[in-house]
Amino acid sequence: MDRETIAAGVQRELTVFARRVRGLPERLHRELPFVAYSMLSSISAAGGCRSVDLADLYRLDRSTVSRQVGDLERRGLVTRAGDASRGRGRRLSVTAAGRALLDEAAAARQAELARRVAAWSDEELAAFEAALRRYNAAEPD
């Protein structure tokens, strides 16, 4: 089997994975869709960021982020730091409720993964992780 054939296989499998992630409701915790989850977790990881930072990170339109964040706020999962009601540079931070939901979702995701790779040896899993990391680390342009 030559390299091109192998590469085609990688391509196919990545596509299947990507398609599945894109589709499906992908509720991690009935109340926390994938998009909301990733934004929440990024706000948490960054220890407080602005909407525009999320837009840059995910290469999304500002309006999309605005709506998603508005939803998270309405549900009490994040707060807008500035009491300055409007304008520039409002810091977002995760509330206690948001943190709790995030933790639950992370646990659910880990459980799902554990089920999928139950039959894998530690070495196989570690190799998979290393390969994915290496792939993701490659320059995108």
Add this chain to the structure above:
Amino acid sequence: MDRETIAAGVQRELTVFARRVRGLPERLHRELPFVAYSMLSSISAAGGCRSVDLADLYRLDRSTVSRQVGDLERRGLVTRAGDASRGRGRRLSVTAAGRALLDEAAAARQAELARRVAAWSDEELAAFEAALRRYNAAEPD
């Protein structure tokens, strides 16, 4: 490093990949959105399959596949084999036009992948492919 730590790493890397795919531009080739591309390539790879097979592969509703395939057919990229106009088990196959578009898009994707994995050995690439396939094949429930 214990298994939980490794699993967390896998989770993180899969999430990074998924987020990027979500935010990425839809089109690989003007006129061929990501969704259409992946279905077309699956039809091609399977050497002719039914709509329900695509629904199973991507865990999509049959109605979604029906609309997507309808679109591909309208654009002359696939044909429905059975002259039996309606009903059960119609085989889908890729037309010459579909194949041509697919080849162009595949070449672009392969070039991108080749760049990313340029430094990988054939063995590493093959192992990556096998692990992804195994992951994707795992039962989702």
Add this chain to the structure above:
DNA sequence: ACGACGAGTTGCACAATACAACCTTCGGAG
């Protein structure tokens, strides 16, 4: 003080999806 710019919101449109209801055909069991 004013004008340019950066951050955010809102209106509108669209693509992809799920769910439910329905239709069509095939393969058996009686």
Add this chain to the structure above:
DNA sequence: CTCCGAAGGTTGTATTGTGCAACTCGTCGT
């Protein structure tokens, strides 16, 4: 053979995530 149930496929409807465009609001430099 007839009828019925299961499997494949389509259509109606609602929802979600998204981009683009136009707008508002606040800040900063001159």
